[in-house]
């Protein structure tokens with residue numbers, strides 16, 4: 657539900673990219689910023705937690721049925737959408753009175769890399785490129801996922817927007833990120849499954865932008881997207897073959 661809200665907020669742009677092979681000129685890219693949930697990791701986990709487990713725990717806590725709990729939570733998510741509180745474990749813990757970390761731990765068998773993601777990270781690490789996870793996920797959420805994937809060890813740095821007090825939708829986030837990781841914006845690639853976030857990166861001048869077409873493995877591929885899109889990382893990185901991607905995932 658929380659994630660759905662991101663997906664449903666479309667951009668006003670009129671140019672819609674139909675799905676096509678994505679060609680990146682890697683010689684123009686020195687630094688790669690990567691979203692975590694729905695980009696490197698399967699959004700099915702987050703969708704299950706926020707659509708089902710959190711509303712159920714909230715319903716149990718205050719003695720209402722799950723449909724009403726979903727309705728109340730969704731209404732409040734709409735009110736604070738796009739703010740840093742929207743992504744904050746502390747905020748939602750206080751709002752709902754439930755143990756959000758415990759709720760997240762209930763479904764960790766669903767925490768999984770998206771197709772080719774781990775092979776892509778390992779390929780990047782073998783090049784000289786700087787790699788950074790840039791996420792709106794709260795540090796507690798990162799910890800739950802890292803405990804099951806070791807994803808933080810696969811990149812040079814992990815930045816939660818909570819450290820900057822500004823979500824990725826805000827220009828302040830990109831100013832702080834490029835200050836901490838000083839690469840020219842025109843030599844950076846950013847990949848996310850959230851188009852309003854990609855719009856903010858584009859406004860700041862990040863030159864290479866891709867959107868994930870199928871962030872949730874249990875849902876269909878999205879088609880009306882405004883940035884070059886892909887599903888499996890082997891589509892954007894010919895250096896990794898589907899076989900090596902499978903091997904890397906098996907190693908995880």
Ligand SMILES: [Mg+2]
Pocket residue numbers: 691692693694695848849850
């Ligand atoms: Mg995402």
